[in-house]
Amino acid sequence: MRGAPARWSRNKASCDCIKSCLSRLLGVESPRPLRSRSPGVSKPGTCQDLWHRRPEKQAGPTGVEPETLYLGAPQSCHSCCPEPAVRRVPAAATMGLELYLDMLSQPCRAVSIFAKKNGIPFKLCTTEVFKGQHPSKEFFQINSLRRVPTLKDGDFILTESSAILIYLSSKYQTADHWYPSDLRARARVHEYLGWHADCIRGTFGVPLWTQVMAPLIGVHVPEEKVQRNKTFMDLALQQLEEKFLGDRAFVAGQQVSLADLMALEELLQPVAVGCDLFEGRPRLAAWRERVEAFLGSDLLQETRGPILNILEQAVNKKVPTPPPEVHPCMLLRISRIP
C-alpha cells in the first residue's frame, strides 16, 4: 500500500489548512460562508480583484461577449492599471443568468459550449484561480468554496456541471436530443453521467496537473503515477468505446446529448497537453469528429483557446505563477493523484 502524504501531520495549523483546502476541493456553494474562511481572498480594490481585471482579448463569434462585471463603485487603487479595467454593464443585465467559469476546466467548457450553442443569454464571469486572479468578494459570497462552474440565476445558485446542464436544458427548453424526454433515452444519459463521475472525471485532468500545474509550483509528479494514470485512461477509453459508444453514433444514443459534451471536453484535456488519446482509436476519433462538426469549429476554438494554449505558454514560461495562497489546495489535489 502506498504511504499517505507526509503532510498529514498532527500540527493543528496545517490540519486546519488542509481541511480548508479539502473543503474547497470537495465542496460546493453555500449561501453563507463556511465557519472557517479560507485564506487567500484578495482585498477588494487590489489589482488582482476580479472585478478590476484588465479585460483579455476574447473573441465572441456567437455574439455573447465575455464581460468583466462591474458591481458597485470602483475602488480607486489602480496605480498600476492606468486605464479603467472594467466595462460598465447596464444594471438590468446584472439580473440575468450568470455563469462563473474557468475555461481551463473541462466541465466549465461543457457548460459554456452548451449555453452558447443553444443561444442561451448569459453573462460570463471568468474565474481563473490558478492564474493568480482571485475571485472577488462577490464571488466568494456566492460560492464560498470557489467551485467552478457555478450558475447564478437571480437568487438561485447552482454548482455541479451536470446539474447546471440539466437545469439549463429544462429552463430554456433546448432541443430534446440534449436531454431526451424518452424514459430509456434519458436513462442512458444518466447512466453515462454516473460512470463519467467515477471513471472520467478526476482521471483525464491528471496530465494537465502533471505537465503544467505541478511544475508551476515546483512539484514533480513521479513517473509511476503518470504511468498509472495512463493505464486508468486506457481502461476508461476502452469502456467508453465498447460499452457507451458501441455501434451508436453518440455516447448515449443516435443523437448528440449532454453526455457527449461532458465526455468530449474531458478527453480534450490530456489532448491539449500532448496526449493523443484518439490515435489508434478510430471509432472514438470518428465520434469526436461527429460531435465537433455538430458543435461548430468557431464555437469550439473560442471556448478552447486557453486550454489549447496552456502547454505552449508553460513551455515559454508565460503562465503566471499561482499565488502562494492557492498552493495548499494545489498540493492537496496533486497528492490525490493515485
Place this chain on the structure above:
Amino acid sequence: MGLELYLDLLSQPCRAVYIFAKKNRIPFELRPVNLLKGQHLSDAFAQVNPLKKVPALKDGDFTLAESVAILLYLTRKYKVPDHWYPQDVQACARVDEYLAWQHTTLRRSCLRALWHKVMFPVFLGEPVSPEILAATLAELDVTVQLLEDNFLQNKAFLTGPHISLADLVAITELMHPVGAGCQVFEGRPKLAAWHQRVEAAVGEDLFREAHEVILKAKDSPPADPTVKQKLMPLVLAMIQ
C-alpha cells in the same frame, strides 16, 4: 419477465435502490449478486452489466447500470411521489446537484473508510498503515462536515422540507462507515436528527432490513485466496 434488480446490499448504491423500490412498492425480482464471492465478475452478469458493477437493472430487454440512472428511471417509470425528484426545475436541480457532488466526495470517503478500516484487514487480510487510515478518516470527517454545512444546513432534509433521492443516497453512503464502526453522527446533532427523520420517512423496518449486511461487515469471513486474487486489483482501482 418483469423488472429485475441485481443487488448486493453490501454496496451503498444498492441499498439506496433497494429501499427506494421497496418504499414505493415497485414490483421487482431481486437478483442477488455476492460481491465478496466475486459473482459480479461472472460472464452471466456481464450480460446484464458489462461494467461488472452493482446495482444493475433489467427491465425486459432493457438493461441499465449506475445507481443514479436506475433511481431516476424508477422514479419516472413508476410515477413515485413528487418529493423524491421534484418537477419544479429549481427543486430538481438541487437534487441533481447533490447527486452529482456525492460521487467523488461522500461516496469516495465512505467507501475508503469501510475498506481501510475493516475490509482490507478483515476480509482481504491486508494490513492498512495507521497513517493511511488516519488520512482516510480525516477526509471522511471533512466530507461529512461539508454535507452538514452545505447541504443540510438548517433544513429538515438535504434539499428542502421533504425527503428526496438525495437523502436516500446520502444516508446509505453514511451507513458504510457506520458499518465499519465510525461514529459519523457523534457530535453532530443536526446530522443525527436528520438521520432519524430519514429513517422514519423510509420506515424503520425497511431501513433495518436494508442495512443488515453492512452492519455485519466486521464479521466477514476472510476471502478465499482465488477470490482475493481476482478482487484485489479491482478493489484497489475502486478506492483510488
